[in-house]
Amino acid sequence: MHNTSKDILVSVVVPCRNEAKYIEICINSIISNKLSDQIEVLIADGESNDGSKEIITELAKTNSNIRLINNPQRLTPFGLNIGIENARGKYIMIASSHSAFQQDYIPTLLKELQELDADGIGGIMETKILNSNKTSEAIRIVLTHPFGVGNSYFRIGIKQPLKVDTVPFGLYKKSFFDDVGLYNTKLIRNHDIELSKRALALGKKIFLTPSTSCTYYARETFSKLAKNNFKNGFWNFKTIYITKKLSSISLRHFVPFLFIMSLIIPIILGLIWSKFFILLSCLSLLLYTIFILFTALKIDKNKTSFFKIICAFAVLHFSYGSGSVIGMFSFINLFKK
Known part of the structure; x- marks a missing residue:
């Protein structure tokens, strides 16, 4: 019927x-x-x-x-x-x-x-x-x-x-x-x-x-996870540009971006001024590594492994964050036009 x-x-x-x-x-x-x-x-x-x-x-x-x-x-x-x-x-x-x-x-x-x-x-x-x-x-x-x-x-x-x-x-x-x-x-x-x-x-x-x-049902390979989250991160700045509103997305969407920038900016400053700044980038990466290791240790690994969990966190954060960084440059270019 x-x-x-x-x-x-x-x-x-x-x-x-x-x-x-x-x-x-x-x-x-x-x-x-x-x-x-x-x-x-x-x-x-x-x-x-x-x-x-x-x-x-x-x-x-x-x-x-x-x-x-x-x-x-x-x-x-x-x-x-x-x-x-x-x-x-x-x-x-x-x-x-x-x-x-x-x-x-x-x-x-x-x-x-x-x-x-x-x-x-x-x-x-x-x-x-x-x-x-x-x-x-x-x-x-x-x-x-x-x-x-x-x-x-x-x-x-x-x-x-x-x-x-x-x-x-x-x-x-x-x-x-x-x-x-x-x-x-x-x-x-x-x-x-x-x-x-x-x-x-x-x-x-x-x-x-x-x-x-x-x-x-999530993506089941690291490559598909990275591809999907890179696109998600890429669209953050573009969303702000299109809507003309910073409030169009939430603050949590920018956390991976800030992490990636904490690695990139000190390296750039180190190359321009003092190598001391590169140590700040290394410190940021070290703190992230320590945190991810302790987090992975606490997780039930019955169906997976310690190494796979570390990789999954890293792929998720780095792909999303790098997507946001690339999206930022795209965002800047849009403003120049």
Whole structure:
């Protein structure tokens, strides 16, 4: 039976491009939610060529509430906006092709959205991997550790509902997007937190709840982790330039940048003036190494190794930080134009 717009309570928007490895897991978890007959799944596909569209089409044959929408621009913020514009539900939830959800995820968010009088709400994000090995397990660990992700509460967990600056896969009243607007399509990265910051500036309330959780499937190799986080770091300064607001992102996004600069600036000063400055760079690296060693010693290494955890932390921090440094120079060049 094909549900009418009156039957749809929640529209789940999933941007997708070449995610054949993950998209079926994501969709099945959504339609397995307890309100499945009142949920539609809108997959905004960015012209995938890896079989993703075929997988989605097959799933849609058995469930009319799965809808495949073309995203000719291919990029995530465009896909999100296309999904939101086509949504028929009273509420809109944002998902990722790499995400999966507990059966009570959507019902719990709906309930607590009302109880907390929130405009948006999301659950704790559990980081997992599909293929377990020492490298992927180390990556999973550092992406849930405060030394790896700072005060990202949705990653490290909370004990009671908390007002936050952003949630990963949140549920929102449809009117939220009428008031705040859609995702900024100029932002290939950071479009999610920029939207949240825009909402907070308008007095909207976004909550994180520990009552339910979702799953995010992380990259499983150091090279993929580095590539993804380099891009994330690169877009920090560009986000500020595009939005003209320093508040578009959070302070925690600049910590790896400051660390990398603590290595680079003393070396430059040492080459220009005194070699003494190079010692400051060495000191910064030494303190980082000591801290990372002690942190790794305290972590349960049952499925991975001490060496792999050290590598995962280093790859995460150096790739993100160096991406921010390169992004800074790009930012400076944009101002010169």
